[in-house]
Amino acid sequence: MRDFCSRAPALVRGFLRERTFVIPCLVVASGFFAALCIFAPGARAQDEPSAKLVWKPPSAFQAVPGISAAPKCDLGAVLAKAGERSTELLDRLQNFDAHERVQFERTDAHGNSLLYLRGRFDYQVDFGEPTSVFQVHETREPIGRGNDSGLAGEIDRGLAALVLVLHPTLQPDFEMHCDGFVRRRGRGAFVVSFAQIAGKPPRAITLIAGAQRYPIRVRGRAWIAADTGDVIHLETYLMEPVPELGLRSDATSIEYAPVKFQTKAVELWLPQSATVWANYGKRRTIIEHTFSNFQLFWVDTRQVVAEPHE
Secondary structure, eight states: BBBBOOOOOEEEEEEOEEEEEEEEETTTTEEEHHHHHHHOOOOOOOSSSSSSSOOOOOTTTTTTTTBBOOOOHHHHHHHHHHHHHHHHHHHEEEEEEEEEEOOOOOETTSOEEEEEEEEEEEEEEOOOOOSSBOOOEEEEEEESSOOOGGGGGGGOOOGGGGGGGTTTTGGGGGGEEEEEEEEEEEEEEEEEEEEEOOTSOOOHHHHHTTTTEEEEEEEEEEEEETTTOOEEEEEESSOOOBBBTTTTTEEEEEEEEEOOOOSSSSSEOOOOOOEEEOSSSSSEEEEEEEEEEEEEETTTHHHHHEOOOO
16 A cells, blocks of 8 residues: 655634644555644744735636647557656655755735745655555755744645656546647657546545535646656646635646766656745635755665766
8 A cells, every 4th residue: 555645725714813734644555544643733924025926826718828739649558657656756766855946925905025944954755665565754954044034834845746646656637638749848748638528426635624624626738748758847726616715716847857877777857946826715825835955765775975967
């Protein structure tokens, strides 16, 4: 049995002002999700922000610039390669460590800032030992003394594992089609759109408020390298509002970059940057993540320090 976690923000009901983050986890062997962890929080308003984050969430209905029908996309082959890469990530990478820079901003519906927080963390992701029980754990330790109070409680969890929506176990939950071919950052990629199939219980993300659980349906797009099947870019979008939580929309955009093992002939694509936009009607939140200084750990415990590269 293997577990991995993905991200989902949730706003606690009505009178509560705090935001709760849930990690729903896939149990690959038995094929269902269960809410595993809740991170409670609540940062208090601080000084006026020194930077302004941009409210520009991607949309599933936006056209992809430069997309083309040639070369022809063999969807089955593209998904098979992407599935192999996600399986490889689980099987070969024991854990990784990176430096993470985070910016968080909460605004009103008109974009006026209500709260701005920033900080730097030592970000650790542990995929566990390659045994019958496999779980993904995340930890963040503040770097230096410049972190704003309360930031840790506002950070999204599970971004490193979100790419596993293309794992072979989860692919049957989605209706997928190939939009075409495009070049992104100098590489040829097929853009694959996916949307959870109506009638199937959502398994990817669950929002929790108090004792209530709200599985949500998501759609998304993945830019998959034509030659290797690695995910270059990934976007996910909430398919319908969650009125019980006041959540109107939620979108995530993740940019990936290759990180090479220096002692192994293996290259893995890991998050280089990510942005999450959530709209609760009267308030919005934007969270930006940037990752650097990767340290990769092979299953034989050998350590390699590496940087993502283009």
